[in-house]
Amino acid sequence: DAKTTQPNSMESNEEEPVHLPCNHSTISGTDYIHWYRQLPSQGPEYVIHGLTSNVNNRMASLAIAEDRKSSTLILHRATLRDAAVYYCIQERNTPLVFGKGTRLSVIA
Amino acid sequence: EPEVTQTPSHQVTQMGQEVILRCVPISNHLYFYWYRQILGQKVEFLVSFYNNEISEKSEIFDDQFSVERPDGSNFTLKIRSTKLEDSAMYFCASSASLVSGANVLTFGAGSRLTVL
Numbered sequence: 569d570a571k572t573t574q575p576n577s578m579e580s581n582e583e584e585p586v587h588l589p590c591n592h593s594t595i596s597g598t599d600y601i602h603w604y605r606q607l608p609s610q611g612p613e614y615v616i617h618g619l620t621s622n623v624n625n626r627m628a629s630l631a632i633a634e635d636r637k638s639s640t641l642i643l644h645r646a647t648l649r650d651a652a653v654y655y656c657i658q659e660r661n662t663p664l665v666f667g668k669g670t671r672l673s674v675i676a
Numbered sequence: 677e678p679e680v681t682q683t684p685s686h687q688v689t690q691m692g693q694e695v696i697l698r699c700v701p702i703s704n705h706l707y708f709y710w711y712r713q714i715l716g717q718k719v720e721f722l723v724s725f726y727n728n729e730i731s732e733k734s735e736i737f738d739d740q741f742s743v744e745r746p747d748g749s750n751f752t753l754k755i756r757s758t759k760l761e762d763s764a765m766y767f768c769a770s771s772a773s774l775v776s777g778a779n780v781l782t783f784g785a786g787s788r789l790t791v792l
Contacts, residue, residue, distance in 0.1 A: 600777040606719070610785055611680075611769075611783035611784055611785050612711075612767070612769075612783045613783065614781065617777065617780065619777060655719075662724065662731075662774055663732060664721070664779070664781060666719040666721075667718065
């Protein structure tokens with residue numbers, strides 16, 4: 569089973585960077601790491617994904633450890649709108665399987 | 677930005693009634709999914725659909741459930757005889773590709789089903 573481990577919750581101050589960790593010790597060479605988030609009362613939303621190299625997009629950055637057994641989603645400046653549940657998903661075939669994720673609270 | 681549209685946003689029904697939840701996926705996407713989320717719990721996979729047939733389904737997706745793409749735009753989830761435990765938020769999603777690493781899902785806002 570392609571299982572990831574994330575902290576249940578994290579807290580951040582507004583306009584500070586946030587580093588959301590994820591462990592995926594059972595990852596194999598072809599498994600991508602995906603991150604989605606779910607804002608309150610909304611459907612999951614794609615954030616970013618990567619395989620080996622660090623990735624950046626307009627929403628976030630993804631730092632993948634050299635051994636690929638862990639990764640970190642980086643929000644460079646948290647805003648109140650970033651308060652959500654963040655899911656780290658190890659893509660092994662389909663479908664994408666969601667865990668419990670990390671609930672991020674952002675404090676003004 | 678293209679989006680997945682779901683209707684109704686909220687449906688209340690009596691136990692034993694049939695319910696149809698509708699979704700309009702992104703127009704050039706080929707793969708379609710239904711997930712559900714019981715209040716306070718995880719987002720759970722129900723079924724995936726490609727080329728007019730079910731690709732995969734979970735244990736949750738029993739004979740009470742069916743999916744259909746009746747025309748070129750809609751993708752529907754039917755629950756034949758609803759139970760109390762079917763009360764949940766149902767999310768439709770679509771993707772353009774199943775290629776590993778390119779399988780990015782776009783989700784709709786969800787349809788909340790309440791079974792009384």
